[in-house]
Amino acid sequence: MRTTPSAPGTPAQRRLSSTPLRWSLWTLLLALVASLLVTLVWLAGRYEASQVQSKLERDTGDALGDIRSALTRNVQTLQALQAGTPTPASWSAEAQRLLREHREWIRLEWRDPQLATLAAADTPFRTPVFARLGRTNAQADVALACANARRISGSGYSASYFLPQSDGLGLEVMELCLPLVTAGQLQGYAVATYSLAEILADLVGPQLTRSQEVSLTEADGTRLAMHGAARRGSRIFTSQQLLDLPGNTMVLRMDSWRAAPDLFPNVLTALVTLMSIALVSVLAMLGKDMRLRQRVEHDLAEALAFRKAMEDSLVTGLRARDLEGRITYVNPAFCEMVGFTPEELMGHATPAPYWPPELAGEYQKRQAVRLAGEHAPPREGFESIFMRKDGSRFPVLIIEAPLINAQGMQTGWMSAFLDMSEQRRVEEISRASQERLQATARLATVGEMASLLSHELNQPLAAISSYATGSINLLRADAAADSGIGLAMQRIVEQAERAGKVIKSVHDFVRRRDQEREPVTPQALIDAIMPLVGLQARKLGVGVNTRVQDGLPPVLCDRTMVEQVLLNLARNAMQAMDQAHVRTPSLVIQVRRAPGPGSGGKDWLEFSVADRGPGIAPEVQQQLFTPFFTTKAEGMGLGLSLCRTVVEQHGGFLGFEPNTPQGTIFRFTLPVHAASTPSSALSSPTA
């Protein structure tokens, strides 16, 4: 049995597992996935930045809108302050009230057309800002704003300027001048001083400054005032928009920060990153799974190859059938046994192509029982006859077992087949040799006896012969007395010689010397025994009938021995009829062609001796051919034993059967002389 499995796997498998192609594919896939993920994260970051930027732009616009509308409302408030004809005292009181409401104003003034102050009020929220430097310092700015206002006939603003304070800090301020005109006549000016920082703090919505910084700068970027969260981060988003006021133009700037390091700026990026990590993990797991799978596949291929090698080396045929009786598997030994290819057998339902047609019905029934699961198949197997593709039949031993799958379910039947032809042949040979052995044993016993007899009989026979010859000579001298006695004496001599020959022949035969086989026609054999048979028949009153088929070929035999066999059978038959006192005893000796082809491809002739005696009792039948078995008082019991031995030595068969309506027929066969044809029968040497 082969123990080393052959190289496993299909060519495709081998190509994939052994070339670097698989690795480069994996590397390519990983690179693609990695670059896709990086791009995704980058895009998500970009998107998020643009979101932040556009929100900032919107916030800046909102803040600008807030400031503009508040400034416009403030102009209207100032106009309302001048409504009616206020006295400086009432004006001051009203201005004080307004200053409490508007923290962005730090001072309100009422001036005459020459810009002289008529009344003024300072914000209650801080110490008067002009206390240290004096208001006159700012006169130029106020004059500029008012000139501007006059020119455009509306409110005008001055450029902003820095106002240092006594606490070391200072504040950036800007003047608003509103000309007071009644019936086209300039009555004076309302001047309001704005703190830029307070504009940002009070006029811009608090939601805008909560998380970002808002500032006012000059066009060149110089920061004038600032308000809002001063958080720091790695990334700064900036948005700038112009605050265009009559007489003054500033830039409103908004800054927003992102915390650093900001890996997951928003949910989208986090999601993409998470998904990327998940994807990479899944890829890694897939890779691991694939390696495992490959190992398992490799092991499986090895196991398969091993199994195949094992199955191919089996001499036992294997066949599997499903529960419907269709063939699902056959091994090479089974195909060889029945002579069909696997393709011809696979999927084949009943009747199977290897069932002999005459037995198909019986097999079908047997299979129906098996498939119904009513009877388990015998453990030791059962014998059956199968048919090869060429039509020849052969015996098989079948051992069946249920086929159980991995889930423990029965999926069909697995059967093992042993071709029994060889075993049968061996049994046949051993039976034949057994028979030969028995024949030889018989022969040995008979031979021993025969050689004893021949030794003991030869001398008296020789004496009889010489006495008879002497008597004949004496009778010849007395010619008158020679009236038939001479002939009788001649017969005595002949028969004594014949007895001598028989004994010699038996002697030779049992010594297994090469017998002198010669072609003899059946008629010649009959003719040779007829005088002796006729003699006894006349004595016992038996009618003898011989029937020899026309055109029979000669047989190849030791003629003396075969004549002896015929004589023996005829003598037994006549004695049996005589003992039973049969009324019309008759003896039929017949020769014909043996029916059917004989063994060894030879043609055979069948000799039969039939009587109308009492037949043979069953207890006698069993011992008939045993040497020295006899039922007669003077019998030797050697005749039949010797007859069978002689016939078997010629390769023939001797047997008997009851005759109808009564009596016994003894038959034996002899081989036809091979060189002869039915039409070229040799002429009898004695004829």
Ligand code: ADP
């Ligand atoms: P023997 O003739 O010396 O008895 P055989 O061997 O020739 O020895 O025969 C054995 C026995 O077989 C006979 O004693 C006889 O009983 C029986 N027998 C043989 N031939 C016949 C026959 N044709 N009919 C009846 N019995 C027979």
